[in-house]
Amino acid sequence: MSDERILNIKDLDITFSTTAGTVHAIRGINIDLYKGETVAIVGESGSGKSVTMKAAMGILASNAKVEKGTIEFSYHHADGTPETVDILTKDKKWIRRHINGKRIAMVFQDPMTSLDPTMTIGKQIMEGMRWHFKTPKKEAWDRAVELLREVGIEEPEKRMKNYPHQLSGGMRQRVVIAIALSCNPDLLICDEPTTALDVTIQAKIIELIKKVQKERGISVIYITHDLGVVAKVADFINVMYAGKIVERGTTNEIFYDPRHPYTWGLLSSMPDLDTDDERLYTIPGSPPNLLHEKPGDAFAPRNRYALEIDDKLEPPMFQITKDHFAATWLLDPRAPKVEMPVELKNRIERMKKEAEEHGCKL
Numbered sequence: 001m002s003d004e005r006i007l008n009i010k011d012l013d014i015t016f017s018t019t020a021g022t023v024h025a026i027r028g029i030n031i032d033l034y035k036g037e038t039v040a041i042v043g044e045s046g047s048g049k050s051v052t053m054k055a056a057m058g059i060l061a062s063n064a065k066v067e068k069g070t071i072e073f074s075y076h077h078a079d080g081t082p083e084t085v086d087i088l089t090k091d092k093k094w095i096r097r098h099i100n101g102k103r104i105a106m107v108f109q110d111p112m113t114s115l116d117p118t119m120t121i122g123k124q125i126m127e128g129m130r131w132h133f134k135t136p137k138k139e140a141w142d143r144a145v146e147l148l149r150e151v152g153i154e155e156p157e158k159r160m161k162n163y164p165h166q167l168s169g170g171m172r173q174r175v176v177i178a179i180a181l182s183c184n185p186d187l188l189i190c191d192e193p194t195t196a197l198d199v200t201i202q203a204k205i206i207e208l209i210k211k212v213q214k215e216r217g218i219s220v221i222y223i224t225h226d227l228g229v230v231a232k233v234a235d236f237i238n239v240m241y242a243g244k245i246v247e248r249g250t251t252n253e254i255f256y257d258p259r260h261p262y263t264w265g266l267l268s269s270m271p272d273l274d275t276d277d278e279r280l281y282t283i284p285g286s287p288p289n290l291l292h293e294k295p296g297d298a299f300a301p302r303n304r305y306a307l308e309i310d311d312k313l314e315p316p317m318f319q320i321t322k323d324h325f326a327a328t329w330l331l332d333p334r335a336p337k338v339e340m341p342v343e344l345k346n347r348i349e350r351m352k353k354e355a356e357e358h359g360c361k362l
């Protein structure tokens with residue numbers, strides 16, 4: 001992988017002021033992303049995945065306050081000069097002109113909400129090129145047709161004149177990807193890009209993102225609650241819980257050697273061929289209310305392996321390998337030795353065996 005860092009989120013802390021009080025949504029996040037890399041942010045609903053990415057795109061809600069931290073984004077000007085900016089110091093107008101849609105593009109969960117139902121597909125793909133680069137109409141049209149072809153849409157010339165409702169869900173998501181790619185971004189942020197689609201289409205969209213990423217050498221961030229979605233595409237996984245990254249590592253480390261009980265829960269609740277949906281594990285309880293901060297580890301009340309100290313003190317990030325870290329007191333040398341649940345251990349053994357048989361990493 002390249003040594004050119006394009007995104008560096010450091011010590012990010014965000015609160016929201018609400019009528020009920022202050023919601024401490026993001027609590028000290030650190031994320032690095034290098035050119036060409038794919039990083040996933042995984043966690044349950046409310047863990048802070050979207051807020052983190054919205055901060056990176058300068059589109060936080062107006063009641064948000066960045067308490068601490070920097071989000072450095074590095075890119076090159078058209079003449080090749082390198083530039084690094086802290087997104088958090090720029091205003092919305094500047095970000096819209098220089099970053100959003102141009103250097104960082106986003107693919108959202110539901111294509112129906114990100115597409116304009118009253119505008120043809122063609123016009124929507126051309127819009128960014130026209131606005132950011134003043135591309136002449138004919139040239140933008142030709143590039144839009146090319147983009148539709150690149151994302152696997154047949155008869156692209158004809159489709160240019162279609163409206164979103166004339167396409168299937170999978171096709172619409174391909175169009176959204178074409179729009180995202182239209183200004184040649186350096187970074188693509190995919191927020192649950194396949195949740196609204198059925199399983200076979202999901203796999204195709206993920207394959208498509210992987211293909212364009214490889215061809216164009218761009219970096220991708222996936223935000224998802226489903227570890228399964230990113231197993232085959234992510235280089236690194238960040239597991240988030242209650243506004244913090246509680247485990248991070250290479251995809252192999254997270255899948256084959258998970259250390260945080262929350263990651264154990266996420267992996268156990270992933271459907272696979274040997275479990276039927278009705279018997280699928282779910283993590284007991286629900287995420288904490290971020291309005292009321294409690295001392296200790298936020299996951300403790302749901303953690304059957306919680307230690308006494310978990311109620312008092314937040315665990316630090318313990319380092320396991322060069323890339324692998326987890327914030328659980330179970331990794332403290334003084335902690336009793338606790339193994340992951342035996343069902344999960346068996347499952348990991350099965351995954352490893354299957355991967356070996358297919359000669360792939362997962």
Ligand SMILES: Nc1ncnc2c1ncn2[C@@H]1O[C@H](COP(=O)(O)OP(=O)(O)OP(=O)(O)O)[C@@H](O)[C@H]1O
Nearest residue numbers: 016023025044045046047048049050051052061290
């Ligand atoms: N504008 C806002 N005002 C108050 N609280 C907010 C606001 N936006 C987000 N939050 C809170 O911040 C926390 C993190 O939300 P976020 O949307 O990032 O979670 P998520 O992990 O992306 O969840 P999902 O998978 O449901 O999108 C949640 O507790 C949410 O309620």
